[in-house]
Amino acid sequence: MTALPGPDLRHHGDAEVRGTGLTDLAVNVRAGTPPDWLRARIAASLGTLAAYPDGAPAREAVARRHGLPVSRVLLTAGAAEAFVLAARAFPARRPVVVHPQFTEPEAALRNAGHRVERVLLRREDGFRLRPDSVPEDADLVVVGNPTNPTSVLHPPDGPAGLAALARPGRLLVVDEAFMxxxxxxxxxxxxxxxxxxxxVLRSLTKTWGLAGLRVGYVLAEPERIAALERAQPLWPVSAPALAAAEACCEPAALAEAERAAEGVAADREHLLARLAEFGEVAVCGPAAGPFVLLRLEGAAAVRERLREHGFAVRRGDTFPGLGPEWLRLAVRDPRTTDRFADALGKALADR
Incomplete structure (x- = not known):
């Protein structure tokens, strides 16, 4: 456990690239998205804007996608809204956030008046979870899987699995935005x-390139969903966002997402191979997400040099548990990765 406060919890990767024209390795949204067919579905929904949004079809689509009853599904304006709703709807005596991870869950809890404790995973353990590091009396636990920014994928079961954290009297909030x-x-x-x-919280932002549309969902027990819905404003998800959610849950879309995931995995291997060429760069691994976390001395200076060479990367020191020697890189196509490797070599030589 660590004391608060700490890093800037409201710093996000988009701040690295907004208005710069730099090649973006700072934001974990898949390049080249949304696809044309999804743009067309969203555009077709614009003819319904005079009516209040009807979330039922999208909610049913999400339920089918996961084999769940509709009563276990809530559509939200992105996963970020879900964090705010959870912080407001669920009373907690001892909320705990497992770090390093996405910082919005803690920010939302703190803004709702909760006193948040942190469990900091250790670099020496590869930032892997030890369930016994979470206090037994923690009644709300938040963890990401795969975790942003470490790219660690925690197993679901077994002694070190996330399921070991679940118990009566505790809410286990698992952020699966990158799953x-x-x-x-x-x-x-x-x-x-x-x-x-x-x-469980899910986002459609990353794979489908919908950060500007704001759409995600929550999966939970019906009574938890009802509590979240009571805390939610009326019509929180727009008609275009609902159309996107419904479309992205269709079988053809799920198959496309699977192909994209396999492509990202191959592209990540290429990135890791190029990073291995630099002896001063240590990569957190094994990486499972569409990004990698790396450690090197003088990372802040290297980050600025990379900007001079046309690349934006995500600083790591705004994540609790990390320091200024950490950087996060989004996985991109091999050609972009090769250009980045050339720029990194120059940035390291310029230090």
Missing amino acids: DAVPGEHASLASRTDLPGLV
């Missing part, structure tokens, strides 16, 4: 109904 970038989604808890207090 659809993992081929087969084999570590997902999204369809599980056997774990008490499980709340």
Whole structure:
């Protein structure tokens, strides 16, 4: 456990690239998205804007996608809204956030008046979870899987699995925003109904390139979904976002997402091979997400040099548990990676 406060929890990767024209390795949204067919579906929804949004079809589509009843599904304006709703709707005496991870869950809890404790995973352990590091009396636990920014994929079961954190009287909030970038989604808890207090958050932003549309969803026990819905404003998800959610849950879209995940995995291997050429660069691994976390001395200076060479990367020191020697890189296509490797070599030589 560590004391608060700490890093800037509201710094995000988009701040690295907004208005710069740099090649973006700072934001974890898949390049070249949304695809044309999804743009067309969203555009077709614009004819319904005079009516209030009807979330029922999208909610049913999400339920079918995960093999769950509709009562276990809530559509949200992105996963970020879900964090705010959870912080407002769920009373917690001892909320704990497992770090390093996406910082919005902690920010939302703190803004709602909660006193948040942190469990910091250790670099020496590869930032892998030890369930016994979470206090037994923690009644709300938040963890990402795969975790941003470490790219660690925690197993669902076993002594070190996320399921070991679930118990009566505790809410286990698992952020699976990047799970659809993992081929087969084999570590997902999204369809599980056997774990008490499980709340799974999903986003359509990363794979489909919909950050500007704001669409995600929550999967949980019906009484938890009802509590979140009571905390939610009326019509929180727009008609275009609902159309996107419905479209992205169709079988053809799921097959496309799986192919994209396999492509990202291959592209990540190419990135890791290029990074291995630099002896001063240590990569957190094994990486499972569409990004990698690396450590090198003088990372802040290297980051600025990379900007001079046309690349934006994500600083790591705004994530609790990391320091200024960490950088996060989004996985891109091999040609972009090769250009980046050339720029990194120059940035390291310029230090």
